[in-house]
Amino acid sequence: MKLKPIVKAILLAHLAAGSFATHTAIAQSAEQVSPQVEEKGPNNGRLLKEQDLTVELAIFEDGMPPEFRVFATTNGLPIAPEDIDINVKLTRLGDGIDDINFYAENDYLRGDMEIYEPHSFAVTVTAKYNGKTYQWDYDNFEGRTLINSLIADKMQIITENVEPQQFNETLAVFGTMTLAPNAVTHVSARFAGEVKELHVKLGQKVKKGQLLMTIESNESLQPYTLYAPIDGQVTKQNVTLGQQANAQTLLTISDTSKLVAELSVFPLDVQKVQVGAKVLLNITGLDAPIVTYITDSLFELNSDQAKVFRAEVDNRQGRLNAGQFFKAEIELDSYQVPMAVKADGLQSFRDFTVVYAKIGEQYEVRMLELGRKAGPWVEVLSGIPLGTEYVALNSYLIKADIEKSGASHDH
Structure with missing residues (x-):
């Protein structure tokens, strides 16, 4: 039994802890299925054959949105496009069914709708020719993986829903x-004299009107007092007891x-x-x-x-x-956006920026058109429906699992 690398590592951890019996079912569900071998036609499309009818279903996207084109032959000879009726149904993971009909154009049939990304679906092709009905079914999956919920929990795969968000740039x-301006007041002596008493000290908080110091006037030899002009803190002290107070700043009080x-x-x-x-x-x-x-x-x-x-x-x-x-x-x-995802959930896939949508225990890429960014969020303009559950944290583990499985883009 061949296990995906990440799944195998987690199962080995369970074995070391003696829990093999509990997780045997998980190992079986994680078993990798070999990709189907397909035959390509001259237009690089998939060849579908039954009896004498061959239908080549090709995706055409040369300078235009992807669409199906069908080239049909019988016994190796081309069938006129108006002589065969084709219908293709694409069953997508969690997104319903695309029902595609075809009309004649030049020497091929052209599909009537765009094949939007991801090109990951179960395909049913029905052909009606010469009174007979032919049908083919096959899987065309890309960017998809299956991880048991218990293993996803061990891997710390965290999901959220695509929702509106308030953006704050x-x-x-x-x-x-x-x-602050005008927060500093300098206290000076009214008259020159000797500092007789200091009632406050550096760093002390004071209230407006609080006694600061007593000075004895040199001229009258009478004491007078100085009071705090504001509430604040003594942030500078430029005088000591017995020092002469003249025109200098004695104390600085700052409103902090x-x-x-x-x-x-x-x-x-x-x-x-x-x-x-x-x-x-x-x-x-x-x-x-x-x-x-x-x-x-x-x-x-x-x-x-x-x-x-x-x-x-x-x-x-x-x-x-x-x-x-x-x-x-x-x-x-500051503004509201209709849809946003966590930037931590974004990964690269081919030429796209994607998140991994979670449907049940399956994960699949969703190609996004992104807008503005703000904090942990990125605005989503298109590519995923509102409310979709997606991997918001540790999405790199999903990417690694898909890359190891070798899921390819089938054109």
């Missing part, structure tokens, strides 16, 4: 926290309850960013991003030749500090 940037996130946006992206845009700030040490909005921008470029956009940040809990670096995502646009 974002721009990743870096930035720095700064104090509100900070400003300065976001550096490089010239290529500047036109994408608008005032009012939503911003997610990712701060090291915080469990969740901080949500804020751009309020304005600076006129001058920074040292990296980037334009600086600013967003206010609530810091009443004191979790952030001026000078702190961060990563951020600026929301550029």
